[in-house]
Amino acid sequence: MSVPPIYTGVGHTGxxxxxxxxxxVFADLLGATTLAQIIGLGIGGRVLTSDETVALDDIVTxxxxxxxxxxxFKITRLAAAGGxxxxxxxxxxVASEGGIFGSNRLKQCAQFLTNLAEVQESGRLTDAQIRDxxxxxxxxxxxxxxxxxxxxxxxxxxxxxxxxxTLPYFDLMQRVVALGRERQLEPHVFLGVAAVALDLGWSxxxxxxVALLLLFHDALPNAVEGAAQRSASLQCLPTTSVHYNGxxxxxxxxxxxxxxxx
Amino acid sequence: MSEGWKAPSPxxxxxxxxxxxxLARAVDEQSGAVRLHGYDVVRDLAVHYRHSDVVYLxxxxxxxxxxxxxxxHVASVSLxxxxxxxxxxxxxxxxxxxxxxxASIFGATALAAADAAQRFASEYRDLQPWIARGAPAPVPxxxxxxxxxxxxxxxxxxxxxxxxxxxxxxxxxxxxxEVALLVCAGVETAEHLEALLxxxxxxxxxxxxxxxxxxxxxxxxxxxxxxRYVAPEAEPSK
Numbered sequence: 001m002s003v004p005p006i007y008t009g010v011g012h013t014g015x016x017x018x019x020x021x022x023x024x025v026f027a028d029l030l031g032a033t034t035l036a037q038i039i040g041l042g043i044g045g046r047v048l049t050s051d052e053t054v055a056l057d058d059i060v061t062x063x064x065x066x067x068x069x070x071x072x073f074k075i076t077r078l079a080a081a082g083g084x085x086x087x088x089x090x091x092x093x094v095a096s097e098g099g100i101f102g103s104n105r106l107k108q109c110a111q112f113l114t115n116l117a118e119v120q121e122s123g124r125l126t127d128a129q130i131r132d133x134x135x136x137x138x139x140x141x142x143x144x145x146x147x148x149x150x151x152x153x154x155x156x157x158x159x160x161x162x163x164x165x166t167l168p169y170f171d172l173m174q175r176v177v178a179l180g181r182e183r184q185l186e187p188h189v190f191l192g193v194a195a196v197a198l199d200l201g202w203s204x205x206x207x208x209x210v211a212l213l214l215l216f217h218d219a220l221p222n223a224v225e226g227a228a229q230r231s232a233s234l235q236c237l238p239t240t241s242v243h244y245n246g247x248x249x250x251x252x253x254x255x256x257x258x259x260x261x262x
Numbered sequence: 263m264s265e266g267w268k269a270p271s272p273x274x275x276x277x278x279x280x281x282x283x284x285l286a287r288a289v290d291e292q293s294g295a296v297r298l299h300g301y302d303v304v305r306d307l308a309v310h311y312r313h314s315d316v317v318y319l320x321x322x323x324x325x326x327x328x329x330x331x332x333x334x335h336v337a338s339v340s341l342x343x344x345x346x347x348x349x350x351x352x353x354x355x356x357x358x359x360x361x362x363x364x365a366s367i368f369g370a371t372a373l374a375a376a377d378a379a380q381r382f383a384s385e386y387r388d389l390q391p392w393i394a395r396g397a398p399a400p401v402p403x404x405x406x407x408x409x410x411x412x413x414x415x416x417x418x419x420x421x422x423x424x425x426x427x428x429x430x431x432x433x434x435x436x437x438x439x440e441v442a443l444l445v446c447a448g449v450e451t452a453e454h455l456e457a458l459l460x461x462x463x464x465x466x467x468x469x470x471x472x473x474x475x476x477x478x479x480x481x482x483x484x485x486x487x488x489x490r491y492v493a494p495e496a497e498p499s500k
Contacts, residue, residue, distance in 0.1 A: 005488040012491035022493040045494050069275045087369065094373060145274035243283040244290045247300030252325055254310035 080226035088223030107208035342466035354471030379459035
């Protein structure tokens with residue numbers, strides 16, 4: 001049975017030229033492209049303008065919350081403690097799948113905004129409709145262990161400074177946030193990240209991949225430092241650090257039948 | 263070092279009171295013996311149970327009875343054979359080819375095995391009520407080729423040496439029949455099913471990699487399957 005070919009728009013490696021997302025790497029990109037632009041090209045398939053690039057810069061910078069006590073980066077430290085930085089990054093990214101800090105959540109935030117935008121495009125989006133939508137927007141709101149998400153506030157302030165706050169998705173997001181706050185719902189930074197990224201012309205699916213970029217960015221220094229430190233306490237904490245609250249000692253049915261265990 | 267240390271700015275980790283110990287609910291290492299869900303690991307479990315029983319206990323919190331034990335054993339032995347054409351073993355082969363360490367190879371294959379387990383558990387999650395009804399195999403679950411049907415028939419025959427297996431399991435495809443045996447063994451929740459599948463698949467996914475010669479790229483079919491690059495429609499910059 002023949003195996004059908006897989007068509008890809010990502011890349012091709014030739015002897016004299018590399019192709020990446022529709023661009024010639026050596027002829028067109030090299031020397032003319034910033035790190036944010038090449039990452040933006042990989043995500044959205046288009047070289048971002050300098051105005052757009054700073055929006056991506058701002059997202060990544062505002063999300064530089066790399067405290068190793070934060071749950072995702074505690075995972076980084078635990079996984080890198082054996083000496084391999086790559087394991088720290090890999091475990092962080094893998095553990096984010098389906099969780100509260102990964103691409104699924106960011107995709108849900110983006111989808112929430114695009115659903116509202118569709119209503120807006122088809123007519124008038126009323127406050128009542130937004131309030132109804134808030135009932136299904138759990139991923140967009142909620143901040144752990146503090147009253148407000150300081151990263152959201154910083155990203156909003158910076159987006160206003162860049163004069164990108166009037167773009168469609170960011171404008172819509174601010175309206176949603178105002179109505180959410182009437183219910184004491186505080187936005188998660190991912191709602192702001194989703195709005196900024198959607199305004200770059202990316203789809204919710206493409207926006208979701210930004211979460212991986214953000215995790216990578218914060219995991220990287222933790223993984224490198226953690227691998228160098230090789231912390232013995234992260235490799236294995238003393239058993240005195242554990243409180244056991246499970247079943248009490250018991251004999252298995254077979255041990256009871258054989259009566260060979262005191 | 264914490265003495266005299268001051269946080270550069272106040273945060274939730276400073277202002278919140280946190281527990282000072284990890285909470286364990288399965289493994290007890292504090293009672294003079296190592297116990298899993300209350301059972302002495304070396305003086306009880308190692309004496310009376312096979313490895314797959316202990317994994318069943320670790321996943322479900324229960325020890326299997328004789329029939330369940332046999333079904334888990336047969337299913338896990340079958341699941342532990344992962345062909346190089348399947349992604350977990352293929353990844354291991356490639357990682358070894360590139361010179362990765364055993365830890366890296368196992369990590370990569372285990373991840374792919376867990377992903378496959380998630381897929382199988384999701385695809386076959388309707389099996390439980392279907393097995394109970396005794397209905398013929400629905401088309402998506404049926405063996406695709408006669409050789410696969412023969413394999414499944416052999417597995418079910420082996421399983422029936424010490425357990426009861428419904429007749430409708432015989433015509434399933436291989437992975438569906440392995441899942442069915444676990445369901446017949448009392449694996450009730452989707453999470454438990456996924457965890458057992460992941461364990462069994464990951465244990466076998468590394469065998470091809472261990473026999474791969476690092477750097478032997480000329481023996482690897484790099485264009486199977488073939489990838490064809492087609493430049494996306496160029497979007498103008500805004």
